[in-house]
Amino acid sequence: MRLGATYESLPKPGPGRCGKSREIRCPGMSTPVNPGNESARRLDLDDADVSLLVEAFAEPEAWELFRELRRGIDWRQEEVVIFGRSRLVPRLVAWHGDPGASYTYSGTPHEPLPWTPALEQARRRVQELSGLQFNAVLLNLYRDGRDGMGWHADDEPELGSDPAIASVSLGAVRRFCLRHRRRKGLRTDLSLPHGSLLLMTGATQGHWVHALPKTAVPVGERINLTFRRVGIR
Numbered sequence: 001m002r003l004g005a006t007y008e009s010l011p012k013p014g015p016g017r018c019g020k021s022r023e024i025r026c027p028g029m030s031t032p033v034n035p036g037n038e039s040a041r042r043l044d045l046d047d048a049d050v051s052l053l054v055e056a057f058a059e060p061e062a063w064e065l066f067r068e069l070r071r072g073i074d075w076r077q078e079e080v081v082i083f084g085r086s087r088l089v090p091r092l093v094a095w096h097g098d099p100g101a102s103y104t105y106s107g108t109p110h111e112p113l114p115w116t117p118a119l120e121q122a123r124r125r126v127q128e129l130s131g132l133q134f135n136a137v138l139l140n141l142y143r144d145g146r147d148g149m150g151w152h153a154d155d156e157p158e159l160g161s162d163p164a165i166a167s168v169s170l171g172a173v174r175r176f177c178l179r180h181r182r183r184k185g186l187r188t189d190l191s192l193p194h195g196s197l198l199l200m201t202g203a204t205q206g207h208w209v210h211a212l213p214k215t216a217v218p219v220g221e222r223i224n225l226t227f228r229r230v231g232i233r
């Protein structure tokens with residue numbers, strides 16, 4: 001597999017700019033995940049195992065996948081009830097996976113739609129690169145900078161303990177923030193480039209939360225795929 005771009009071609013992880021507080025410690029990327037493969041880097045974060053592979057999908061292939069998913073997925077805008085008031089979730093979503101891989105998000109259990117050929121192909125690539133197995137994928141479509149996702153961890157009971165999350169970014173580059181749950185000020189943010197794969201494994205979800213903040217800067221559409229392994233009912 002060709003993995004051309006290097007991490008060094010990306011902006012370095014900057015100080016934490018998510019939310020009000022400013023960073024106390026700004027971790028950088030340090031250890032190559034596979035020695036010899038300079039495009040895969042492990043973030044230097046305590047209590048976490050997070051790696052970024054910048055060209056998991058080469059650019060034309062990533063655009064083809066973007067177009068296929070933009071056109072072929074039945075994108076829905078969900079509603080959540082917060083303090084008795086119903087609100088639209090600021091992004092469009094879809095849930096696909098193996099039969100029985102049901103998952104609760106936005107407060108509602110969802111049955112998976114079947115794998116499409118494009119999603120199957122993406123899953124194969126992600127599994128090959130990560131050495132992990134996934135049976136479902138949550139898709140998010142951020143239409144512009146008014147769409148985003150608040151602080152949360154992917155720690156729903158159906159994911160089991162120490163869940164592995166493999167997150168593919170397609171389209172506009174958006175800022176992704178990580179914050180330690182207990183150690184105030186321990187936070188960082190990254191730009192997730194088109195075609196990249198972010199892997200969060202081990203104790204990451206137990207100790208850290210993450211967010212994709214809204215932005216006033218004009219940005220195009222972005223599709224995110226988070227591959228997960230859920231318990232089959």
Ligand SMILES: O=C(O)CCC(=O)C(=O)O
Pocket residue numbers: 138140149154167176192210211212224226
């Ligand atoms: O869009 C992203 O990169 C984040 C997605 C995410 O946090 C999630 O699906 O739980």
